[in-house]
């Protein structure tokens with residue numbers, strides 16, 4: 231029986247980092263399959279999982295809870311039916327609808343030898359209240375139905391900020407909360423497993439009834455009143471979703487100095503057209519070989535030398551963004 235572990239959370243919350251921590255803390259020994267789902271056309275997260283730690287399946291250009299539902303089911307069929315690993319860890323996009331995802335996994339487990347084993351919601355404690363207000367149900371749905379909340383970015387926070395973050399989380403769920411910094415990746419996973427088991431035994435949440443209450447699927451409201459499956463490409467080939475969220479992918483041919491990378495990140499922070507919530511990718515360096523791994527999220531931005539050996543690529547995700555403005559900042563045309 232394959233265990234299915236969901237690691238969900240808003241854009242840039244720290245999902246991939248937590249998955250890597252689980253692998254480094256011993257999960258790699260189980261040879262799990264990691265399913266990485268990316269909202270943008272250009273996939274990055276799979277490249278951040280160290281080679282040999284796990285088999286990675288990447289599903290890009292949409293959400294596995296809606297537009298990529300079919301591909302996700304095919305992936306589960308193939309992985310569970312053929313590889314039969316002891317565990318699949320699924321990291322959906324930061325805009326996923328968790329109740330819909332739970333329904334899909336629950337349905338799959340009725341015909342495949344797999345079962346939902348844990349639902350960990352990763353929450354960036356430095357900006358939880360702000361993001362909850364900014365993104366509404368896109369944010370809340372990923373916390374409400376989790377069996378455990380894993381707080382990230384806690385290191386630099388004072389007691390009042392941490393209490394504020396906990397209050398915001400508590401406004402959504404009463405499930406256990408763990409500070410990722412104070413616990414190992416495997417501890418978080420074990421606590422999440424135990425919490426799902428307990429909730430299922432109490433009949434409050436879990437495999438049997440996750441995502442459903444009062445006969446109606448919870449959270450299948452669509453985002454901002456629109457059907458969540460309205461994701462699609464516009465005339466310029468950028469991926470967009472209801473609520474004004476959009477993703478723009480670039481394959482920058484130019485090279486970047488250290489200062490250029492800083493300018494790019496600063497430019498993305500200060501866009502006029504909307505708000506960049508997430509940028510990630512790899513840029514070619516001018517002054518040395520190798521690529522620079524760049525990251526921007528609500529909790530901060532940074533870059534570092536990377537072992538990644540593929541082509542440069544950058545994905546920018548946010549709300550109300552203008553592709554032409556982003557192209558000027560990145561210095562490359564968006565990918566069609």
Ligand SMILES: Nc1nc2c(ncn2[C@@H]2O[C@H](COP(=O)(O)OP(=O)(O)OP(=O)(O)O)[C@@H](O)[C@H]2O)c(=O)[nH]1
Nearest residue numbers: 241242243244245246247248324382383508525527
């Ligand atoms: N300071 C700090 N940074 C963190 C922590 N967790 C993640 N990060 C950083 O936050 C950025 C985003 O982390 P990811 O793990 O890629 O976030 P994600 O949720 O997978 O992001 P998506 O790609 O939007 O799905 C990266 O630069 C991480 O290094 C944390 O606990 N503390």
